[in-house]
Amino acid sequence: MVAKGDFRRIERFIWELPKGTRPDMRVPARMFADPELLDAAFRDRTVEQLINTTTLPGIVKYALAMPDFHQGYGFPIGGVAAMRTDTGVISPGGVGYDINCGVRLLASHLEQEQVAPYLQDLTAALYRSCPSGVGGKGRVRVSERELDELVTKGARWALKRGLARAEDLAHTEEGGCMPGADPSQVSARAKQRGRPQVGSLGAGNHFLEIDVVEEIYDPDVADVFGLWEGQVVVQIHCGSRGYGHQICDDYVKRLQSAVQKYGIKLPDRELVCAPIDSPEGRAYYGAMACAVNYAFVNRQVLAMGVREAFEQVLAGKVKNFDLYQVYDVAHNIAKFEEHEVDGRRVRLCVHRKGATRAFGPGRPEVPEDYREVGQPVLVPGSMGTSSYVLVGTQRAMEISWGSTCHGAGRVMSRRQALKRIWGADLRRELEEQGIVIRAGSMKGLAEEAPAAYKDVSRVVEVVHGAGIARKVARLRPLAVIKG
Amino acid sequence: MEGGFEEIEHTADVALHVWGKDLKELFINAARGMAWLLADPETVEPTVEVALDLEGFDAETLLVTWLGELLYYNETDQLVFTEFDLEEIKPTHLRGVARGGVPKETRRHIKAVTFHEMDIRPTDRGLETTIVFDV
Numbered sequence: 001m002v003a004k005g006d007f008r009r010i011e012r013f014i015w016e017l018p019k020g021t022r023p024d025m026r027v028p029a030r031m032f033a034d035p036e037l038l039d040a041a042f043r044d045r046t047v048e049q050l051i052n053t054t055t056l057p058g059i060v061k062y063a064l065a066m067p068d069f070h071q072g073y074g075f076p077i078g079g080v081a082a083m084r085t086d087t088g089v090i091s092p093g094g095v096g097y098d099i100n101c102g103v104r105l106l107a108s109h110l111e112q113e114q115v116a117p118y119l120q121d122l123t124a125a126l127y128r129s130c131p132s133g134v135g136g137k138g139r140v141r142v143s144e145r146e147l148d149e150l151v152t153k154g155a156r157w158a159l160k161r162g163l164a165r166a167e168d169l170a171h172t173e174e175g176g177c178m179p180g181a182d183p184s185q186v187s188a189r190a191k192q193r194g195r196p197q198v199g200s201l202g203a204g205n206h207f208l209e210i211d212v213v214e215e216i217y218d219p220d221v222a223d224v225f226g227l228w229e230g231q232v233v234v235q236i237h238c239g240s241r242g243y244g245h246q247i248c249d250d251y252v253k254r255l256q257s258a259v260q261k262y263g264i265k266l267p268d269r270e271l272v273c274a275p276i277d278s279p280e281g282r283a284y285y286g287a288m289a290c291a292v293n294y295a296f297v298n299r300q301v302l303a304m305g306v307r308e309a310f311e312q313v314l315a316g317k318v319k320n321f322d323l324y325q326v327y328d329v330a331h332n333i334a335k336f337e338e339h340e341v342d343g344r345r346v347r348l349c350v351h352r353k354g355a356t357r358a359f360g361p362g363r364p365e366v367p368e369d370y371r372e373v374g375q376p377v378l379v380p381g382s383m384g385t386s387s388y389v390l391v392g393t394q395r396a397m398e399i400s401w402g403s404t405c406h407g408a409g410r411v412m413s414r415r416q417a418l419k420r421i422w423g424a425d426l427r428r429e430l431e432e433q434g435i436v437i438r439a440g441s442m443k444g445l446a447e448e449a450p451a452a453y454k455d456v457s458r459v460v461e462v463v464h465g466a467g468i469a470r471k472v473a474r475l476r477p478l479a480v481i482k483g
Numbered sequence: 484m485e486g487g488f489e490e491i492e493h494t495a496d497v498a499l500h501v502w503g504k505d506l507k508e509l510f511i512n513a514a515r516g517m518a519w520l521l522a523d524p525e526t527v528e529p530t531v532e533v534a535l536d537l538e539g540f541d542a543e544t545l546l547v548t549w550l551g552e553l554l555y556y557n558e559t560d561q562l563v564f565t566e567f568d569l570e571e572i573k574p575t576h577l578r579g580v581a582r583g584g585v586p587k588e589t590r591r592h593i594k595a596v597t598f599h600e601m602d603i604r605p606t607d608r609g610l611e612t613t614i615v616f617d618v
Contacts, residue, residue: 073597073598073617097594097595097617098594189555193555193558193559203592204594204618242558245594245595248595249551249595249596252547252597252598253539253540253544253547253551256540256541256544257540260540268598268599269543269598269599269601270597270598270599272598413492413493413496413497414497414618416492443591
């Protein structure tokens with residue numbers, strides 16, 4: 001059993017477990033944490049799962065855990081690993097079931113006081129225009145052929161259909177379209193599940209939130225992102241719905257035999273993988289890219305729903321009810337990126353599972369108008385608590401494959417949360433803080449209670465302190481919509 | 484046999500401990516357990532029947548496939564299955580029918596069946612495994 005004493009503190013917020021701690025480790029494991037967060041890692045299987053990640057073929061330098069780590073499937077949540085493209089593997093367990101679960105931030109031209117009188121109406125309108133809940137059908141229906149086109153072109157499909165603006169695409173990771181999507185690698189069942197759900201929020205930890213920018217930490221960067229104190233903004237948090245889930249599910253099963261075929265030894269079956277340069281590895285990448293694009297379109301279509309709701313409620317009441325897109329980030333993804341390894345630029349396959357890309361200034365992947373400062377990083381808090389806007393850094397490029405945290409990180413199981421927290425009580429509590437709530441189920445509300453999560457502020461202090469992202473702004477919720 | 488499954492504590496998700504005297508009973512108890520997680524089985528009237536013919540790389544993969552298949556009907560048609568007839572079962576193949584209906588009230592949504600901690604082990608009462616569900 002690995003203990004805290006086995007970790008070497010190499011920087012104030014970086015803890016390293018040397019390579020030999022377990023004989024099958026190929027590289028060291030590193031965790032970004034303060035001492036208390038590190039303690040939390042021993043309360044579930046985070047450390048074991050991070051060590052498991054270090055055993056994957058082709059892993060470069062180290063396996064990383066962001067400070068919002070918790071137990072997942074395969075990789076821990078918060079896990080980041082970069083693989084060589086020649087000898088390395090790609091793993092659905094390093095991406096997760098909700099492929100390209102992510103966050104989109106829309107900003108208004110309005111101050112909190114201007115929106116306050118209409119907050120109830122706005123919340124109700126958002127609830128209507130952005131379908132939520134488990135089987136929730138989406139805002140648009142597509143045929144199977146259209147779906148294949150949608151997942152190949154990503155947000156460009158939405159643009160063609162009048163469901164996006166060109167500037168939305170420019171402010172989306174990958175421009176809203178991941179290259180290499182191959183719908184022929186996606187099962188009929190995934191397509192069947194995906195077809196009716198385009199433009200729907202889903203259930204679980206997904207939400208839509210109206211927030212106010214409560215505090216600005218970096219006025220210059222905030223200005224570049226178009227954020228100011230007192231401003232009303234909207235967060236959309238969701239992913240690739242049944243389509244992505246089915247793809248992950250299919251490939252976790254399909255690749256079980258590939259592991260045997262390529263003689264890969266795994267400590268956990270959820271870490272199932274295939275060489276990047278193999279028919280099985282290419283098939284998974286092609287299918288995963290489809291789900292990534294599905295999720296970009298999903299959030300894009302919802303963004304148009306949010307704009308519609310703002311127009312419905314605020315037209316004629318305020319001067320400018322328009323919403324512009326600050327950015328859209330992926331939290332669960334595997335991508336080919338260039339990074340510097342021992343002074344050389346190398347193309348790597350970076351897995352981020354519950355982690356956000358945090359590219360610093362100058363990177364060509366960062367939108368032109370943000371390139372001088374770095375990309376926006378969107379870190380939603382748990383329901384009813386603060387969320388953060390951060391900016392990517394050069395330091396992240398050097399020590400975390402250009403990655404940082406993605407949220408608060410769960411500390412209480414859903415079952416524990418249900419035992420201790422009543423949905424109705426929680427609703428009252430949030431309402432007492434002046435937060436408007438629309439939730440499809442009280443139970444879903446209790447499962448996502450803030451007490452079930454780590455304190456997001458603490459997580460953010462760690463990434464800020466470690467330098468793998470910098471604080472720009474803090475958001476406080478005014479209204480929450482949940483499935 | 485009474486029971487055949489129990490819910491166990493698991494961070495982030497829900498999990499079952501499932502047992503049975505042989506592979507057939509293990510698979511049926513796993514499906515009953517999943518039904519219990521989804522809804523109160525008492526409120527299900529089994530009026531719909533689906534035929535299943537499934538293959539897996541090994542027994543664990545087949546178990547994940549079997550539950551995943553039933554879960555698919557839950558997502559698309561809200562069906563919860565409470566009666567099972569497995570005519571043929573070996574570690575890489577099963578054939579049979581499941582009967583179920585739409586419950587009056589659902590308990591939760593399950594997104595996926597995972598391989599996490601899944602390991603079908605022999606015990607003195609037959610076979611057992613843990614099944615973790617992504618919810």
